[in-house]
Every structure is written in structure tokens, then in C-alpha cells.
Amino acid sequence: MNRAYNHTKNKGLNPNISVDCVIFGFDFEKLNVVTIRRGTGNGSELMRTALPGDLIYDNENLDMAAERVLEELTGLKDVYLEQVGAFGDPNRVRNKKDEKWLKSIREQPEARVVTIAYYSLLPMEKCQLLASSFAKSVQWEAVADIKDLAFDHLEILKTSLDKLKNKLAHQPVGVNLLPEKFTLGQLQKMYETILDKKIDKRNFRRKIQKLDILTLLDEKQTGVPHKPSHYVKFNDKKYRELSETGFDNFGF
């Protein structure tokens, strides 16, 4: 895909436009997000936690830029990303550490940057995180624990989370956050975690089953200290259909 653009004159990095990626993952306990640490030198005193993001090239489109940057910094490939919006307060660089870091890495560290944020949902256990480029490390962090991020990344994270919550009410979610087989209890936990509220078990099951996107498997849980649950999986066809048409009655 990138190749097509490489035939046109390559103008290199655009100093004014970046992309940032908010990658959510669910571990059956809490909602997590991929962060990187970067800084000048190795001293932890200059380290900053940030969302994976970087400047785009003049000859690539925004969606592709987000994919590329995500892969370069975290090793995550072929991730479907959805745009959250543009963030571009001219004084989004408020922190001295961010300023220093920019000077150490950018050709035009003072340039005004507008960033386009993207988000995605991934099954954590399938992800191989691999820090490279200026990312000193990559890791999953609990969204609830994140109190500070570089630039305006905290705002971006909050807006992305709102967008994710909203998505739950309008489209099926889970293919991307859960393993192939899962239990209804785990699915409900996912909804409860993202929406940050308790849901009645019977009502949840009735409602989710009516969507008709789940296939009951013969297999049951093993080794759990309670009645083992049947595993279910998503019915891909129905799931995709519903993703496209959407619905608007899935509030809890």
C-alpha cells in the first residue's frame, strides 16, 4: 500500500502533523492501554510516558501513517484504527521534559503540531509488544492508573475512552478485545469494565443473545472453582453485518 505513494516525490516528515494511537486491551480484570516510554538519555528522571505517536510523511495518508507509526514504535502490525479527531492546542507542549525531548529528536522542535488521534481494540494475549525507534519500552497500563501522560495525551485518552463507551451502545464489540472463545461472564465483565457500572446478569444475557451474534460451543471451562461456563464464540458473519448496520438499543 505504501509503495504506491513512494513513487511520488517523497517529501519526508511533515513537521506539523502527527498521529497518536490509543490501543485498548482487556485482560478480564481491567481496561488497559498501550503506552511507550521515551526520553533523552537513559536516566529515568527524563523519561516520559506517552501514547505511541509520531510525525507523518507528506506522502502517506493519515490512516496509513497511524498504522505505520504504531508498528514502528510498538511492533503491532495490521491494526485497524478508527479516527478519534484532531487535537492541536498550540501550547500542547506544556511540560519541560516534553520540550527537551522534542529538541533531542525533532528537526524542528518548535514547530506547531496538530495531531490526529486514532484508537483500536486488541486482544492482549495475542499482542507482541516490541519497543523500537524512540520508544525505550512499550507496555500495557491500566487506564484507571494513568494519571499523567506527555503532551495532551491524557485528553486524547479520555476522548478515546468516551468514544469507546459510545461504541458499545451502537455496535457489537468484543471480537477485538476477547480471545476467540470466551464466556458470557467474561463478555459481561468487559462491558462492565468499559462502562464502569454493574449490569444485571439475566438482562445482559437476554439482550446479548437477542443480537444473535454468539455461537454456543460444546467446550466448557476447566479448572475453575465454580460451575464451569460454556464457551461461546462470535458468529463472524452476523457480527460483521451488525457492525455495519449498527443498532441503538444497547444501553445499560
Place this chain on the structure above:
Amino acid sequence: MNRAYNHTKNKGLNPNISVDCVIFGFDFEKLNVVTIRRGTGNGSELMRTALPGDLIYDNENLDMAAERVLEELTGLKDVYLEQVGAFGDPNRVRNKKDEKWLKSIREQPEARVVTIAYYSLLPMEKCQLLASSFAKSVQWEAVADIKDLAFDHLEILKTSLDKLKNKLAHQPVGVNLLPEKFTLGQLQKMYETILDKKIDKRNFRRKIQKLDILTLLDEKQTGVPHKPSHYVKFNDKKYRELSETGFDNFGF
């Protein structure tokens, strides 16, 4: 507001970032949008219809840039704009006329531009459109009639329209599209026009009245060739409250 930023060093126009504004208006018949015409010279053969939009300054934030650009091109002041998203295909300049026009007006006509789109709703009758800067004219055009626009503005218009439709289901709409006094019939017509579907009169009335955002006025229509309708107005306090909290049960 702008003043605060003018104290910082003014870096001038950023060649890579623009804003575009999609201003919707309703005339009791159809949905309209503000367009400008611009081109090289006065010959109509080089004219292009476009959304009002231009490059931003390095020292202004995106929202303010959108407000400023809108005012400069159309004379519309103090318009509350909501972000739609970023559009930035590197080959969004596909048309020769657009290319020529860029060369005639931009210092760096070949620069890659990412545009941030904004939309708003305005009562048409209160708007004084005044073309200035590079806008040769400004006018309302029926959304349904628009088949071609400069750059990727048609895509931006479509996305904004989707966003507007979506807004109807989640927040009260109308303060900005209707005059102060209006009839329930007119309000219904507005919903029908935007959603592009017929709505049952009794159901519509019941539902909108339950929102409790309307105040019945004593005044009635005059000069209409049918039973005159009572005028209503919005209850500003309730309207604002609902705008903030939102709802999700206003589908038709």
C-alpha cells in the same frame, strides 16, 4: 481571546494545516449549507464551489482558527463550531482547477495539507453572508443539489451530515436552525428533512413534548391557509441541560 496568542511570537500561516466549515441552515423546506466560490481571475470557467476554509496560524488553536476563517470568508461571527474530524488524503487535490487556484493564492501551493473539519447549525434568516478575502461570493445552497465541491469537500459534507443526523438522536437540535418562535409542524419538518424520512405527527409530538424543552406561546400563526398553529419556543434552561446530558431514545 485571540489577543492572548498575539503576544507570543506570530509564526504566520501554517502551510500544512487548514480548517473547513460546514454550516447548515434550514429554510422550512430543505437543508442548506454555506458555500463560497473562489477561483483565479473573474472568469466563471475557473470558479470552484467550496466550503469556507483556509490555512490556520501557528499560534491559534483549531477551534478559534475555524471561527476566524469562517468570519473572514463569510462574515459569520461568533459561530459555535463542533469538530467533525481530520481529512488528509495526500492527493485530495485531484482537480486541475483546485491546483491552479492553490498556485495563485498559497505561498507553498504544493504543501501537503491536512484539514480539520467543523460543523455548525444556524438560523438562515439571521445570517448576513458577506463574501470577503478570496471568497468571490457566499451563498446558501441546498445540500441535496450539491454534486461537486473543491478538494475533498464533498466527502467532508457527507461526513458532517452523518454527524448531524446522529446528533438528532442524542441531543436537542433546533435552537440553532429555527427562529425563536416556530411551530411544531416546522420542527417536525426539520427532523424529517435532516433525517430524510416521514415521521408520524402524533408520535413526534408526544415524544418531543416529553422532552419538556418547549414552551407554548399564546401567539398563533396568521395568514396561513389552514388552521393556524400555536407558536412555541425552546425553554433555554431545559434545552441546555439536555444538550449536556444528552439522551439516546430519540430515534424515528
Place this chain on the structure above:
DNA sequence: GCAAAAGTGTTAACTGTACACCCATGA
């Protein structure tokens, strides 16, 4: 046997939807 989550139905309140007639006015 105890702790922990699975699994399962009913009821009452509310919401959505479909539907038809008379009214007040201007022309």
C-alpha cells in the same frame, strides 16, 4: 461444606408504533 460464578423466568412499567378524524383558515 463452603465459596464462587453459572445459569435460569416472571412481572410490572414503560416505550414504540400504527392508525383516522374533526378543526380553523385562506382562497
Place this chain on the structure above:
DNA sequence: TCATGGGTGTACAGTTAACACTTTTGC
């Protein structure tokens, strides 16, 4: 008197929301 949109109520179907007990397993 006709055409036009204003204004009104009901019944049925479907959806939401609240609620409690038995089952199966590991320890």
C-alpha cells in the same frame, strides 16, 4: 366548498428493569 396543515387518543407489541434461587466445581 375545497385544500391545507393543525390538533388530538387508543390499543397492541415490544422492551426495560427489578428481582432470587439452584447448580457445579475446586478447595
